[in-house]
Amino acid sequence: MRFVDEYRDAGTARALASRIAALCEPGRRYKFMEVCGGHTHTIYKHGLEDHLPGAVTLVHGPGCPVCVIPMGRVDDAIHIAGRPDVIMTSFGDMTRVPGGRGSFQDAAARGADIRVVYSPLDALKIARDNPARRVVFMAIGFETTAPSTAMTLLRAEAEGIANFSVFCNHVTIIPAIKAILESPDLRLDGFIGPGHVSTVIGCSPYEFIAREYGRPLVVAGFEPLDVLQAVHANLEQLAEGRCEVENQYSRVVPWDGNAKALAVINEVMELRPHFEWRGLGFISHSALRIRDRYAAFDAERIFEIPGGRVADPKACQCGEVLKGVLKPWECKVFGTACTPETPIGTCMVSSEGACAAYYNFGRFSRDRVREATRA
């Protein structure tokens, strides 16, 4: 498959790996954060760390849109879904995300009509096909996904599909990165920048990182060679004493992003004053809500929602994992009380969540695996 297979070539990976190893200063340890959950998934799915020298550690960031949804918002969505006239729609990733009183899957077992869609347009189609029901799209995601939600809402308006609405949980990436950079307990050497988000927002929004925090950031694609190349580029900058925003993913990401997508977001949504992030607490201007002029499509206004704040479970250390302070396995409940089957935290649910990715794909002793996989 084009743009896939050529970026999964083991030979090129070995070549890059050897260059990466050569770039490491002996005795120095490097920590790079991949901001985006998609990168986390790629890293574990392809066993990317097998190509990294022990001196390089990848730290997982807050860029999994499912992981950052606070429990209260899940409960609100389930509350709406509990109405007999409502069909709740969302991406499959939401199915098992725990709220304070269970997940979508549990709500479905109690009788709620909750359907998985591939696209918000599919949710709109369900609304078109079920005029007697009220179809709510549980919108999640960063700037990557927000334009699609906005376009769908505009289409609903144009077609006059009055039984469609959006429960908007879109978040923005920059405030999250800022929160990480402000975190006192984390030392990072550089960033692997989110590829898909950057398609929309472009690369310039990251310049403050280089400028104000003195860290390189390399926007990267989602194939394993993309990520490996981004590590290489980070190390190269460090070796050369540079500190810049670089675009490894230039085949897809224009430096200035997608103006139309930004305009569409801006037409339909506006920044919330603040929004709670799971594990990270409230972050100012970090999320989007539907503008007044589209209130008729805003589930938050159409339906009474409890809107309560639900404290994260005591045992949960997702915040530390999302900030990259803890590796997944360092969480006290990782793999014992918290597993993909019985997730306590959100990071254990989506395959973009650091804990789930590590548990599903990476959870083993390297020594024993090297032994086992020897041909």
Added chain:
Amino acid sequence: MRFVDEYRDAGTARALASRIAALCEPGRRYKFMEVCGGHTHTIYKHGLEDHLPGAVTLVHGPGCPVCVIPMGRVDDAIHIAGRPDVIMTSFGDMTRVPGGRGSFQDAAARGADIRVVYSPLDALKIARDNPARRVVFMAIGFETTAPSTAMTLLRAEAEGIANFSVFCNHVTIIPAIKAILESPDLRLDGFIGPGHVSTVIGCSPYEFIAREYGRPLVVAGFEPLDVLQAVHANLEQLAEGRCEVENQYSRVVPWDGNAKALAVINEVMELRPHFEWRGLGFISHSALRIRDRYAAFDAERIFEIPGGRVADPKACQCGEVLKGVLKPWECKVFGTACTPETPIGTCMVSSEGACAAYYNFGRFSRDRVREATRA
């Protein structure tokens, strides 16, 4: 079981049978009509004709409430039941009654929510339990059943159960008997009068039969000895040259009927100018409708109904069977095209219908059965 077993005693039956045989004038043939489908059912279910001499023929009358429902009314009910917000309720007997486009059972297979109840009160309970749905009770029956429907409607009003309504198909017995008596092609020697209807209307409404048409009528209960005794009483009157209304069922039927039941009917319902009877055509003042003051509970006014007249199938001779002109087996399609499994006419559906009763219980050659059942 009291009031059951003692009226099913074979010894007493044989004694009565011998008296009946003795009462028959040699060479004369007698035809008595049991007006009520309940009697038809009793006759076949217990093999009552085995106790009758060949000279006595029982002719089945129009008193099966299911049999007289015209196809158009079934279609109207199915039309109402087809609405997604409606739960249609009726007695089990209605399940297979054919309309122009199939039966309730077929409508259920197409998705209509149709439920069998034992009492109109059960339909009211369904309405109470399903406030978001509209529950319609398909009311059928003679004066026996009309008071129960009326009481239920009054209770719905008292409780303010606004989602309950009645699709009223109640009919009255006297116009039907008049229609039979006016029928030119039928010679009857007497009548077995309907027991349950008489509980409500009493015995005096039949007096015109004796007076104007010179035929005896004996109101009878529903156990086989009741019916046999009514045959005996008819023959006795004929033998003695009398012609009266007699009450064999005096343990249950007061001569003057049930005033409260009549009052309740009158409160809630009024005579329709005319009503179509299956096979018999339109008969004036032969059915009941809901009065204006209870219009809010009248399904006929709440719902748009097509209200069309549907011609009976060509092959159908139910009219002749209902009038007693034809014995069931004399209908051209009896038992071949028209069976309980594939009823063409309504008389083949309810176990009170003459054709169904004869097909299910009576359909065999007497000679061969006498041979088979010899001990």
Added chain:
Amino acid sequence: MPADRPDLAQVDVSGVRRAVNIGLLEGEELAPGDWILIHVGFALSKIDEVEAKAALDFLESIGQAYEDEIAALRESMIEKG
């Protein structure tokens, strides 16, 4: 029966119980042990025990007369035989 539903009576026949609406039996005194005619959940009539007994007596008398006749017939046949 709930005290607030004087229109309901509990009927029991051969161990089969159902609440029956007795609203159509206005003016009838009903006591446990009375028999009633039930139709689609409503009591339509209270059974008149006197009439019932009279009718049954009549039927039994017929039966008895018949038995006597048959017995007589048999005896006469035995005598003949």
Added chain:
Amino acid sequence: MPADRPDLAQVDVSGVRRAVNIGLLEGEELAPGDWILIHVGFALSKIDEVEAKAALDFLESIGQAYEDEIAALRESMIEKG
């Protein structure tokens, strides 16, 4: 694609087809054979073939250089061995 839906394009990858909304690619000329980045049913970006080729050339050059190194290493080992 229906003529009345200029915002939809049919994409086909390895025999897998789906209609994709291209309303976010305003101003981009799209022609059959172009590659696009798809996210939840929307095209987010048209792939820049020039950039793609340059990036791949770079990766391949690294790979080639490595192969050469390895080959050289092997040879030197054989020489040694």
Added chain:
Amino acid sequence: MTTDERATIPPERMLPVLNAEEKVLERIERARRRKARVREELITLAHGAGGRATRTLVEAVFLEAFRNPMLEPLGDGAVAGELAFTTDCYVVTPLFFPGGDIGDLAVNGTVNDLAMCGARPAYLSAGFILEEGFPIDDLRRIVASMAAAARAAGVAVVTGDTKVVQKGKADGCYVTTAGVGTVDPELRLGASAARPGDAVLVSGPIGDHGVTVLLARGGFDIEADLTSDTAPLHGLTARLLDTCPGRVRCLRDATRGGVATVLNEIAEASEVAVVIDEDAVPVRPAVRGTCELLGIDPLYSACEGRMVAVVDRDAADAALAALRSHPLGTGSTVIGRVADDPPGLVLLRTSFGGTRIVDVLVGDPLPRIC
């Protein structure tokens, strides 16, 4: 009524039966023997009620497509050499009812179908179709019932499968069991083996299960002191077969469609008449009372622990004694006998002294109960 006291009308007072009626009846019987044909376009509840529509569906659709000598008799199970094999689906509503639940029904029902083949049940399979949202505690209860029933019947559940369907695509829990057992290959049991003169027995009061489940649904607001008769009958059949070797013609458990349906299947398959006495058919007062109230005939009400046995007339007494000596057969009676004519009909001599047909059930007077 054991002697013929029915006809009390002196023959000279009987008028001849009309020739026309006879001819019509002949024509009807011919029509009835025509090949089964499904006329409907959609499945209705009648197709599952066990009566005529079920039979027609099975013959016209399933038998037509799968036809083979083992399937052809449409017995309770199939027999090949020493192997007996059967399956049943259980969709009873409610899942729990007085005297049992879907779990012991699913074990006993399949054990019984093997027993009716004359087999010793050995292994069961169990397939579960669960509705999303079904309480796992209810599932545990059902499975515990199955395990207890299997232990009681001496069979093991050795293989199974579980599927979950979306909320609203099932009714809590459906169970399908299949069973295999071993059978004496010399045994020739079957609905087609009845011969004129044979005695017809039932193993106890009929219709308990059907009426119990009907009332347990609650829609009729009727209460009765009744429990399901669900029980495994292989011990009873074994005792009967041991006592009367070679004299047992046919065994059928009287489930969906009741005793009437079983008798009709025997009458049709054996081309005989079956004549039963109403007075001899055991029916509990509460079953009879409920049936009177609801206008149902107990002969069509399902049993889940009663069987019909047809035995050689000379073995009738021994068979009766054998059945009565078993705890599950103490209420056994001889209810009638097999005659040669009219073939394919079941006739009932009523308590009232008359005779009527007991025909195959049409439609679904009892909503589903097994």
Added chain:
Amino acid sequence: MTTDERATIPPERMLPVLNAEEKVLERIERARRRKARVREELITLAHGAGGRATRTLVEAVFLEAFRNPMLEPLGDGAVAGELAFTTDCYVVTPLFFPGGDIGDLAVNGTVNDLAMCGARPAYLSAGFILEEGFPIDDLRRIVASMAAAARAAGVAVVTGDTKVVQKGKADGCYVTTAGVGTVDPELRLGASAARPGDAVLVSGPIGDHGVTVLLARGGFDIEADLTSDTAPLHGLTARLLDTCPGRVRCLRDATRGGVATVLNEIAEASEVAVVIDEDAVPVRPAVRGTCELLGIDPLYSACEGRMVAVVDRDAADAALAALRSHPLGTGSTVIGRVADDPPGLVLLRTSFGGTRIVDVLVGDPLPRIC
């Protein structure tokens, strides 16, 4: 990748793996080996998805209640002496899909479960749960498929049952088949029989059925040139067993949960590691493309005509040749091998040159497909 070209980092540049992480992993593996316990109160779709939740439900509820030596291995079927016995419920949506329908699925699936026991399938039972309103023509089509599949597989449908449930209490038609077959009692096949060094094979491209059905549901508005791989595999297994007598350890059809689930069952039951090569696993481009688009892993996508075989390493070449010589096995490949450590894990060597776990499926990324 057939030789070990993975580790390109000179050992001196590798820092030691943290002892703390090792300890955590040990603790986790202990937790994973704990006795299965169902925590949920309600059945969810995950319990039917074939992954961890299904396994837990089966062990904690069904095995716990029914426990016996034949059930215990939780194999594709149960084996007792020469008898093999199995059952499966089929609830696929839609009922008709490219390459097949619920009918041939219900025959082939059960034939395959017998074949995986090493048995020769002989007889099937068929139980139908039909929804009121289901088109009888659709039923005829399904039954015709079953009959054709049975003929093709050389088995007979010898017994059956039909129930009808109210509209809205099913999804058109559910089918449960059970099957019996004969098996060489000397044969010792099973998930627990794999030994370090054994070769692991698949009989062709994987995941076709799961992806086909997922797309046939229409919810994703994706089209692909794919058909279900539904096929009876007993011919293939017979050829393999004949060619490599005594050398075949385990056969599993890779249905619900896909190849990944089967390999995990083998790794757990045999207490071995299974190591497979991503490059060696055959996946059709359209399956791969759809999976990329939807974020699904083809290793978890169901097959209905593919199996996993574990054979003695010395017989690997002969086994591969035998499979490839059969029309249903032309696409067979060796995808990996069995190692001794870490026991219970399936490891994948990625095309990219890394390694990852292939764990048991959690949840239901693919809605139900068989």
